[in-house]
Amino acid sequence: MKEFWNQRYSEEGYKYGKSPNSFLKEELPKLEPGKILFIGEGEGRNAVFAAVLGWQVDAMDFSEEAKRKAEKLAEEFGVKINYRTEDFSTYVPQENFYDAAGIFFIHQDEEIKTKLFQRVINSVKSSGKIIFECFEKEQINYSSGGPKDTSFMYTLDDVKKLFGSISFDKLSKEKIMLNEGKGHEGEAIVVRFVGTK
Numbered sequence: 001m002k003e004f005w006n007q008r009y010s011e012e013g014y015k016y017g018k019s020p021n022s023f024l025k026e027e028l029p030k031l032e033p034g035k036i037l038f039i040g041e042g043e044g045r046n047a048v049f050a051a052v053l054g055w056q057v058d059a060m061d062f063s064e065e066a067k068r069k070a071e072k073l074a075e076e077f078g079v080k081i082n083y084r085t086e087d088f089s090t091y092v093p094q095e096n097f098y099d100a101a102g103i104f105f106i107h108q109d110e111e112i113k114t115k116l117f118q119r120v121i122n123s124v125k126s127s128g129k130i131i132f133e134c135f136e137k138e139q140i141n142y143s144s145g146g147p148k149d150t151s152f153m154y155t156l157d158d159v160k161k162l163f164g165s166i167s168f169d170k171l172s173k174e175k176i177m178l179n180e181g182k183g184h185e186g187e188a189i190v191v192r193f194v195g196t197k
Contacts, residue, residue, distance in 0.1 A: 015042075015043065016180045020048075029053065034099030035055070036099065038059040039120060040103070040104070045180075046104060058098075060083070071083060091119070094123060101129075103131070104133050106134060109152065130195045133191070134154050136154055136190055140153070144187055146188075156172075167197075173189065173191055174189070175187060
């Protein structure tokens with residue numbers, strides 16, 4: 001898996017563009033900047049956006065190529081991000097540390113995502129926010145991105161179960177138009193949610 005993403009991110013240009021996820025762009029400016037964590041951050045578009053808004057950003061992914069491109073993007077925008085290469089299955093962020101966390105298009109098996117998301121919940125302070133957007137299982141019928149196995153995707157009930165220990169401010173299944181570089185382009189079905197610990 002790591003080799004797959006290193007190869008994908010080593011291609012010319014930014015696979016998912018340089019602009020932030022549209023849902024993050026809607027939601028993050030509503031919050032007072034503090035410390036934020038992005039997991040599976042890829043090439044850095046969301047981390048850099050948050051840093052430009054004044055957030056202190058920690059990001060992680062398992063691809064060294066993704067980290068290299070993210071740091072280059074941060075330099076281009078004149079901001080600093082703290083980006084670590086970590087394995088999803090063993091990564092444990094500091095507990096009760098972040099004011100917010102971002103989870104965007106993390107598609108792992110059930111065991112990894114259950115443990116990883118609980119660790120993300122643990123990393124957020126009381127009253128901190130989690131902003132989430134991932135592909136809904138119906139995305140299997142669309143060619144705009146995502147895995148080819150529905151077990152790696154989500155339903156609304158999956159999200160309720162995975163994040164049941166926090167309050168839901170917003171939860172929806174939506175058909176959207178993705179325009180995030182060559183990797184995410186066209187109509188898509190996603191689950192979006194904002195939660196408060």
